[in-house]
């Protein structure tokens with residue numbers, strides 16, 4: 001029994017809307033934090049100078065992507081659900097296995113599509129460059145993508161992860177909500193001590209920050225969970241996390257490019 005059942009909310013509705021709610025809650029927490037200049041990956045001045053798009057546009061772009069995402073998710077759930085069949089939750093260990101499979105599927109899909117969008121100049125110019133207009137990422141900008149990219153990278157990737165892992169809609173609530181938090185965290189722009197995402201994942205805020213920099217766009221394509229494909233296919237850019245002279249941190253590449 002889960003609490004949302006008491007309110008007549010289905011797992012499919014939760015699987016669609018919980019990740020969207022979490023995006024704004026988790027992103028909102030980062031947004032409301034006091035000025036933490038000593039933990040920032042870039043100075044505020046750099047953010048103002050390098051980012052090519054105002055926050056209001058970013059927020060509108062994210063809302064549009066989430067709208068498309070919700071429509072596709074509800075359609076997918078309605079096409080795959082069997083109303084006469086009682087869905088039984090599998091044991092926890094099976095669910096953990098399904099989540100790991102879903103993470104690997106999502107990573108594989110996103111790596112190749114993401115990398116291709118950098119190789120193909122037309123796709124980069126017209127689609128993926130929108131995400132790179134935030135050279136200094138922040139939490140609310142995590143899903144600032146061209147709607148087509150959102151659909152292809154996140155929504156289709158999410159559908160594959162769900163279908164190939166065999167998870168139930170209820171397990172998908174936890175998986176998609178976690179994936180959303182991870183993506184928000186990767187763009188938070190802060191290197192806070194004890195951040196569990198930084199402790200658990202080598203592919204984290206600093207790793208993805210390298211990709212957002214002008215010198216890093218040919219590296220660190222892997223997202224959102226592991227860095228396996230970058231390592232296997234030679235696009236991994238190692239970096240050193242150094243203190244900046246004006247406070248905060250900087251992810252400095254340590255390979256010539």
Ligand SMILES: [Zn+2]
Nearest residue numbers: 114118128211
């Ligand atoms: Zn990119």
Ligand SMILES: [Zn+2]
Nearest residue numbers: 131187208212
């Ligand atoms: Zn990004």
